[in-house]
Amino acid sequence: MGSQESRPVQTTEKAQEIGKTVNPSTHETGLRGARTTTLFRAVNFELFVKPNKVVMAFGLIALTGSVAYIAYMNAVKENQKDQMMYEQYFEDGSTLMKPKKSKWE
Secondary structure (H helix, E strand, O other): OOOOOOOOOEOOHHHHHHOOOEOOOOOOOHHHOOOOOHHHHHHOHHHOOOOOHHHHHHHHHHHHHHHHHHHHHHHHHHHHHHHOEEEEEOOOOOEEEEEOOOOOO
């Protein structure tokens, strides 16, 4: 009546290889407890480390800078297209946009 029953200790394949037993209540959950290769852990290290605000801030700044640079390059390219055109005016007041041609053409 007053005796406490302890949970049975289970053994996993990895623990059997080492010869130790693992208590299921202390077993890690999620990806940290999953059996993965070293290559997977190296490539996807962010899944296995604790969150770090300094690294997160650096990554956010790097990503924002990259997107801003791509947007800047796109805007410069659009402006260059506009500079390669000129507007031709006709006597009746209408206009026509034409691409600039070199004197050699």
